[in-house]
Amino acid sequence: MTEFGKALTVTETNIPGLLLADLPVHGDSRGWFKENWQREKMIAAGLPDFGPVQNNISFNDAIGTTRGIHAEPWDKWVSVATGRIFGAWVDLREGPTFGRVFTAEIDPSRAIFVPRGVGNAYQTLEADTAYVYLVNDHWSADAEYSFLNLADDTASIEWPIPLSEVEISAKDLAHPRLADVTPIPPKKTLVIGANGQLGRALRELFGDAPEYEYAGRDELDLADPSFSSARHWRDYATIVNAAAYTAVDTAETPEGRADAWAANVTGVATLAKIAAENAITLVHVSSDYVFDGTKGGEYAETDAVRPLGVYGQTKAAGDALVSTVPQHYIIRTSWVIGEGKNFVRTMASLAERGIDPKVVDDQTGRLTFTADIAAGVQHLLSVRPEYGVYNLTGTGSPMTWAELAKTVFTSTGHDAARVTGVSTEEYFSSASGPIAPRPSNSVLNLDRISATGFSPSPMLDSLAAYLD
Structure with missing residues (x-):
């Protein structure tokens, strides 16, 4: 459920650079409104000025829709327009925090900044969930990604709905285990x-x-x-x-x-x-x-x-x-x-x-x-x-x-x-x-x-x- 009346706050997570934000949402009997990205306010609150160039929306019909752990070579600002998700983020960058996991629920009153190289996955907790993300580079088929299997034993993500019961692509199920992942190198x-x-x-x-x-x-x-x-x-x-x-x-x-x-x-x-x-x-x-x-x-x-x-x-x-x-x-x-x-x-x-x-x-x-x-x-x-x-x-x-x-x-x-x-x-x-x-x-x-x-x-x- 959307929470009204929050102040804009930014919280650091256990993964360096992965920042969880509470967003002000203004609502009444007609519905609600929020500023999904407001550069001046959000930079002042501690978020990076990452320069988004593309806005994408992923619409999910059913509860339990699960999308795989993908680490892209760009930064992302993730929120939901409607519905609610359980999100999982795994650090797939080279370095001492490789393999570190963070999870959280995201509804319209929360968002998360995902730095380049941190794997991102989610599971819908409500029907008709619209997952929205800004990125600071244009999508390219030639971009180098890293992937992690959703069921990896090392990451041990506790999915709210068992993976055996959810809608998931065969490609996401076939991704490598953590030991076989190619880490994303630094810029x-x-x-x-x-x-x-x-x-x-x-x-x-x-x-x-x-x-x-x-x-x-x-x-x-x-x-x-x-x-x-x-x-x-x-x-x-x-x-x-x-x-x-x-x-x-x-x-x-x-x-x-x-x-x-x-x-x-x-x-x-x-x-x-x-x-x-x-x-x-x-x-x-x-x-x-x-x-x-x-x-x-x-x-x-x-x-x-x-x-x-x-x-x-x-x-x-x-x-x-x-x-x-x-x-x-x-x-x-x-x-x-x-x-x-x-x-x-x-x-x-x-x-x-x-x-x-x-x-x-x-x-x-x-x-x-x-x-x-x-x-x-x-x-x-x-x-x-x-x-x-x-x-x-x-x-x-x-x-x-x-x-x-x-x-x-x-x-x-x-x-x-x-x-x-x-x-x-x-x-x-x-x-x-x-x-x-x-x-x-x-x-x-x-x-x-x-x-x-x-x-x-x-x-x-x-x-x-x-x-x-």
Whole structure:
């Protein structure tokens, strides 16, 4: 019987993510009315904003109609429009709760949120029962399901009406026992730009477990118009965008400008749209070049962006696009050092070859090693602090490029006096092509990410380890 006068409440079950909800139902002598899904109220009550795209109704004539335990690769919001059911849910996801069972009766005053990979079955307790469910992916014959036998001894579901007495399909009766079920794997994390400095660091940290997927530019190019259809995006929980156009000087040329905007803005716009439409958490790596470097102290995440050159402008525009994604982390960093060609390796090579370099001494910042960025990405995805922008660099006293060059020379057993400091203007005075303006101050404040429990490594310790 429908219960009138309930308040909207959400209760956790013994299966992680399976949420039972009591719904307000308003009735009188004419019948009843309820809001079966009201996004604003239900999210406020603790239900996920799972983005339903399809509404299905299963009508059942007789008491005892029983439908099998199916685990689909999408989330479901289950209720009944008329009648009453006994529902059984079994966790068929990979992990420690595989095989866990929850049962409950559902009438028009109750509903349940069923996360992807949790098997769902029901038995009608009244005639003319209409079973209603919203899903957040379109039905597909190619979707990968898992099934469990309704009579499985391990699950031991206590059906109100014995299975021998109910209407049930032969197909549901033939489903495998729990020991033979193929568990539903977790949604995947996709790293884009996997062949770059940061991409390689992420691969080293995350490893090659099946839930991690890596794509270099040859596999996924953000600037490719076909990018939006390159994957079944509902299979992904997280995308880490480690790809970017970073040739700051070439970006000042006509061709470079077009390429920078295509990769850092147009491609990111597509990525942001995909993430928003599919409830994907998007992690995006930004740059100190979004600032003009004129601030007297450290730049905070809330400081207004004032990019000087094309590269900085495209990164600032990309950040603005990513910020529209409901679940996003923008990691703003500076002076990145990883595997491959970089400033530290260049200085170490010059020292070894006996070359005395001139190095800029009017730009100040901190080095950021890709291992630290990768660890910061992992931390944010694990702890899940408030979405938004987080600065992440090495810690320690800021230094100029020239001071860092001297440190490299000293650390590799060479005379630091061989390094001559020069102004940015003097350093580029003989350049034949356009030169991008650089921020003179690239020092980023790290208080926000530190408050989440993440401790970036001391810059000079990371440098010493890198040189070793």
